[in-house]
Amino acid sequence: xxxxxxxxxxxxxxxxxxxxxxxxxxxxxxxxxxxxxxxxxxxxxxxxxxxxxxxxxxxxxxxxxxxxxxxxxxxxxxxxxxxxxxxxxxxxxxxxxxxxxxxxxxxxxxxxxxxxxxxxxxxxxxxxxxxxxxxxxxxxxxxxxxxxxxxxxxxxxxx
Numbered sequence: 001x002x003x004x005x006x007x008x009x010x011x012x013x014x015x016x017x018x019x020x021x022x023x024x025x026x027x028x029x030x031x032x033x034x035x036x037x038x039x040x041x042x043x044x045x046x047x048x049x050x051x052x053x054x055x056x057x058x059x060x061x062x063x064x065x066x067x068x069x070x071x072x073x074x075x076x077x078x079x080x081x082x083x084x085x086x087x088x089x090x091x092x093x094x095x096x097x098x099x100x101x102x103x104x105x106x107x108x109x110x111x112x113x114x115x116x117x118x119x120x121x122x123x124x125x126x127x128x129x130x131x132x133x134x135x136x137x138x139x140x141x142x143x144x145x146x147x148x149x150x151x152x153x154x155x156x157x158x159x
Contacts, residue, residue, distance in 0.1 A: 004123065008122075008123050011129055011134070016157055017155050017156070018155070019154070019155055020137045020153070020155075021120055021137065021151060021153055022137045022139065022140055022151065022152040022153075023112030023114070023116030023151055024112055024139065025109075025111050025115075025139065025140075025141060025142060025149060026142045026149045027108065028145075030103075030108060031103050034107055034111065035098040038098075039094065039098045042069070043057060043065045043066070043069075044057070046065050046069075047061060047065060063090050066097065067093065069097055070097060112139030113136070115149075115151050116136050116151055
């Protein structure tokens, strides 16, 4: 947040500058996070919950729901498996369930837009900067292989 505060101050002091914000996604990092979020929402929907961001499932309930969903997965391709197949742990089942969830380009675009909007809203929250000076531009895809996904910010002259 310190960087955003410094950027906000610079924009306030230089009325002729405009900031373009380009939300980004990394198809590798973000796919796993989006799949996990969608699985969590699916588990809550099965339980009748409405807000997976603010509620928790008990471990027993989560295990029951995960096992129920896992049983519906198509069987894995036979490989050189041990003679006696072992039952996967709840975490392993959750990973396999999440990996089976499809993430669309629209969902990646929505995530990139949410990231850009969060930055924009933070910069505009006190009303000093105007919407014309802090602009959202089309989302993009970040290069994979980095630890974090960074939103692109670019300054230009004129408003």
